[in-house]
Amino acid sequence: MSDDGYLRVEAHDCPMTSCAAPAGSPCRTGKGKVAIQYHTARFRLVPALAKALTVAIPAVRKPGTLWIELPRPVAAGVEPAGHVRIGYARASTVRQSLDTQLDALQAVGVTRIFSEKISTRATTRPELDQAVALARELRSAGVAVTLVVHEHKRLGRGLDLAALAEQLRAAGIGLEFLTGELQGSHDPSGVVFTVLAALSGMEREYIRDRTLEGHESARARGKTIGGAAVTDDAMLSMALHLRAQNLSLRDIAARLVITKGKKKGRHPSPATILRMLREHDEANATVSSAATPKG
Incomplete structure (x- = not known):
């Protein structure tokens, strides 16, 4: 770089948000000191320096000293070109x-x-x-x-x-x-x-439609939607017994153990217990409604 080449760099504001040195002033560090080198995003605004790896700040700008804003050059304010x-x-x-x-x-x-x-x-x-x-x-x-x-x-x-x-x-x-x-x-x-x-929008709709179609096909074949079932009649019976004792879902889940599948030996989640009990209650409500004679 020529002796006055740094002026071409400083003809532009530094685009780095961590620096934002205005035109006419050298780049600065996060600690408020004059930087040793100009930031890459700034010196590459100068076509002749586009391939440079680093551009040092000259001694005239006193690298390492307290940074202060210098007067803007007369040509400053013109939008950088390139x-x-x-x-x-x-x-x-x-x-x-x-x-x-x-x-x-x-x-x-x-x-x-x-x-x-x-x-x-x-x-x-x-x-x-x-x-x-x-x-x-x-x-x-x-x-x-x-x-x-x-x-x-x-x-x-x-x-x-x-x-x-x-x-x-x-x-x-x-x-x-x-x-x-x-x-x-x-x-x-x-x-x-x-x-x-x-x-992007079409693919989102396509994925959604295909997912819903897959669910409908699975239900038509009697398959359960979602992960492998971890509940069984024994677990339901015990959960009903514990609920009768006014235990919370978390406490009920902590006392039950999955007996089959990949999660064998682990405790079911409170959400699983809630779903199991809710399905049981809804099924019973349906049976009771059907058994009640109509007046």
């Missing part, structure tokens, strides 16, 4: 190679790439979270940002992909897929985001 492309690569297992994805991302000029080996079933994907967080930081500074991925399956499938697309759309972050059915660049307001949102 377009940043952030790459993401993922493999499902540690045995799978990321080389193909990384090579493809680098071949199209993506220099900031987050990668990880983790299943799409994982509830959190740290590297993807970091990529999206950086994209949001840059976008909040007014920079156009696109998340670049080798193929849409690397981001997720079905509802997960639709949910992520909605997050990116809300933040104004674009998507670009290098290959696959969705190959191409997609604006947050474009048709791909709309389609993914629609598919």
Whole structure:
């Protein structure tokens, strides 16, 4: 970086929420000191520094001293220009190679790439979270940002992909897929985001309908819906005896033991006892109602 290169960095506000140094001032630490290096999200707003790993704060800004806000440059206030492309690569297992994805991302000029080996079933994907967080930081500074991925399956499938697309759309972050059915660049307001949102709703309805259909089919065949039954007549008899002694559901459950199935030897839950007793009471009420002569 040239002797006055730091001025180009400081022409922009720092987009890092933990810093938020205004244009004209160096970056600061969480303890209120002048930082030793500019934050990555800030110096990469300067095209000439986009590939730099670190950019040191010059001695003229006195790194390590108490941070104070300096006057804004005359040109400050102009929205930062430029377009940043952030790459993401993922493999499902540690045995799978990321080389193909990384090579493809680098071949199209993506220099900031987050990668990880983790299943799409994982509830959190740290590297993807970091990529999206950086994209949001840059976008909040007014920079156009696109998340670049080798193929849409690397981001997720079905509802997960639709949910992520909605997050990116809300933040104004674009998507670009290098290959696959969705190959191409997609604006947050474009048709791909709309389609993914629609598919999300359709898939939810499809799952719900299929679940209800499965329940109806199972009931028609006399099958019980839910987990394997853990109650039996002996347990019901004992539960009725304990209820007559005014014991709570929790106390009743603690005195009973499951005698069959995978949970054999364990205590049933209070909810199981409540359901068993309620079904017994409803059945008795039905029998009593049917046996009562009509006047």
